[in-house]
Amino acid sequence: MxxxxxxxxxxxxxxxxxxxxxxxxxxxxxxxxxxxxxxxxxxxxxxxxxxxxxxxxxxxxxxxxxxxxxxxxxxxxxxxxxxxxxxxSCLRSGGIRFLIQGHPYFMQVLVYNVGGMGDVTAVSVKGSSSDWIQMDRNWGQLWTTGTVLDGQALSFSVTTSDGRTVASNGVADSDWQYGQTFEGNQF
Structure with missing residues (x-):
């Protein structure tokens, strides 16, 4: 609910x-x-x-x-x-979900279905050809970056208010498209 x-x-x-x-x-x-x-x-x-x-x-x-x-x-x-x-604590079925939105010069990711404390305090994204990039909170659980990551496999790191962090490595392969949702690891 x-x-x-x-x-x-x-x-x-x-x-x-x-x-x-x-x-x-x-x-x-x-x-x-x-x-x-x-x-x-x-x-x-x-x-x-x-x-x-x-x-x-x-x-x-x-x-x-x-x-x-x-x-x-x-x-x-x-x-x-x-x-x-x-x-x-939030009890969730399945993994954390990442809905990728935006365009080549602006990526926005909706992070949801987060277990544990549920409220996300930090999100980082890593392309297969990049280092970890700290994303900025846009509103609620919408996180953004201006880094171009098209054509790269994506990994995400999520931190919740209790300081716990979970990484989802290679959650999206290199042919991901805007509008797709991917499922990662869970707390």
Missing amino acids: NTALSGALYNGGEACGACFKIQCVSIPFGNLQCLPGSIVVTATNLCPQGSTGGWCDEPRSHFDLAEPAFQHLAPPVAGVVNVEYERV
Whole structure:
């Protein structure tokens, strides 16, 4: 399940990919009840500020859930509920995914399906004819470089907020194309 986070939690996109365990703790009005249990969600977007009620406005900590996720916490008619939350490890199936976008003079890579802490703090790319190149965060988990790497096999190194790093060597062979997704190693 995915969630949008308020700006206070999203931190300029740095929390993108992080996992949170959330549980309803009280409903401030009416006779509605929180449902038992908790859910684990992945941060994938920024909750827009200025929405009705200001729930996404800083400094509030808010999880903007779609109804299929929300209904695990409380009846959908509850609207907004108080929750307790904590960061948890992300459990993923398969390897880290790298969606390569751009053109010959600008490469943008969406890094997703990241296990462990989930939130990526650094990405490097290595072409078969180059050294490791530190990529720049564009937004969320979109990472960019202006280095021309067309026609080279690609390796990626991903570091998460807990300082752990995993390398995926030779994940894309030399005939990769923009728009393709490749699967690498996992935490």
